[in-house]
Amino acid sequence: MTKTLTRRDWLRQSGLVLGGSIVAASGALATPIKVKNYKKIRTPIRMMFNENPYGPSKIARMVMTKAFDEGSLYAHNGALVELKKILADKEGVTPDHIIIGSGSREVLNVTALHYLYNGGEVVANYPGYETLNRYAENLGAKVHRIRVMGDMSPDLAKLEQAVNSNTKLINICNPNNPTGVAIGAKLLEPFCRKMESKCLVFVDEAYNDYVMDPGYRSMNYLVKEGLNVMVTRTFSKIHALAGIRVGYGVAKPEIIRNLESKITGTVNILGLRAAMASLDDESFQKSSREKNIEAKEIVYDILNKTGRQYAKSEGNFIFFHTGKPIKEFKENMERKGIIVGRPFPPFDDWCRLSMARPNEMYKFKTAFQKTMS
Numbered sequence: 001m002t003k004t005l006t007r008r009d010w011l012r013q014s015g016l017v018l019g020g021s022i023v024a025a026s027g028a029l030a031t032p033i034k035v036k037n038y039k040k041i042r043t044p045i046r047m048m049f050n051e052n053p054y055g056p057s058k059i060a061r062m063v064m065t066k067a068f069d070e071g072s073l074y075a076h077n078g079a080l081v082e083l084k085k086i087l088a089d090k091e092g093v094t095p096d097h098i099i100i101g102s103g104s105r106e107v108l109n110v111t112a113l114h115y116l117y118n119g120g121e122v123v124a125n126y127p128g129y130e131t132l133n134r135y136a137e138n139l140g141a142k143v144h145r146i147r148v149m150g151d152m153s154p155d156l157a158k159l160e161q162a163v164n165s166n167t168k169l170i171n172i173c174n175p176n177n178p179t180g181v182a183i184g185a186k187l188l189e190p191f192c193r194k195m196e197s198k199c200l201v202f203v204d205e206a207y208n209d210y211v212m213d214p215g216y217r218s219m220n221y222l223v224k225e226g227l228n229v230m231v232t233r234t235f236s237k238i239h240a241l242a243g244i245r246v247g248y249g250v251a252k253p254e255i256i257r258n259l260e261s262k263i264t265g266t267v268n269i270l271g272l273r274a275a276m277a278s279l280d281d282e283s284f285q286k287s288s289r290e291k292n293i294e295a296k297e298i299v300y301d302i303l304n305k306t307g308r309q310y311a312k313s314e315g316n317f318i319f320f321h322t323g324k325p326i327k328e329f330k331e332n333m334e335r336k337g338i339i340v341g342r343p344f345p346p347f348d349d350w351c352r353l354s355m356a357r358p359n360e361m362y363k364f365k366t367a368f369q370k371t372m373s
């Protein structure tokens, strides 16, 4: 339900008015603002952007409220440095190996900008996460998209073959979005070691925290060894801070310096504090991970029972064969109150379904059965 609140109501309900002084100082009290009831935010049910439906965690919310106190201060010498240090410890590197961006998207874009503004080529797994590729194309770079193999995993041999003297970077997403498949370290590590002398090996690890496959490993240890490898992470997934916008990259200091010289913004204080708090809140991460597994089991069960082909996912989404054009399937599901993922050509009869809460997955089950019957 949408309700009209005055700014005064908003401040009162947030518990942030102290003695009425903030309200008294405002010159625009009568300006109506519209806010949505929180539960309505998830209606229709969102299964399209790989968001985490459980957060932000309570601790992150509390810390963000408190962070308003710091709202008048620039954060680049304070909280930004603090978060860099925490992330460096977590990744086993020094802080000069870390770049923090407004979501990992900013880090992806700035990487494309640095490596490709003078032309050059990208070799990318396809379908994969396209942000960096598209930014590169907008700069005039050429992107070689290498189709995944039959099991939906990246075709490392073909990626290698596509590299030439103009290639500036190889873009791999692991686990891959939209297929959900993760490449194990046994395959990816030798690939990185072999290719890093030719160009930057860029590994987008946005879904790293959801992975259960024991053969998977972040490639951060190759960065620590000083190789020409970069990994990126985000607070948008397991930390459920997609709307707050915090992400980071890990690479050797000379790369980080180059990228930072091109970054266009800084993360706001709420995001920095929320990220620090959320990293500490291991029980929130654990419960998000467990509920994600529960949601995936519900979907696997439906797909197994209906004989639908799917890729085993290490992320918070599942890519499955609809057997009908995704546009048609998507419209059909939307009429039933569920938004599913967009088309991912050339897999035009496949759907990327983001995991929602288990009760919402049961609603998906009913809608899916009606749509497929």
Ligand SMILES: Cc1ncc(COP(=O)(O)O)c(C=O)c1O
Binding pocket: 049, 050, 102, 103, 104, 105, 106, 129, 173, 177, 204, 206, 207, 233, 234, 235, 236, 242, 246, 247
């Ligand atoms: C693989 C991958 N990388 C990066 C991003 C960007 O995330 P953000 O900019 O929210 O950190 C996403 C978002 O869905 C993603 O799926």
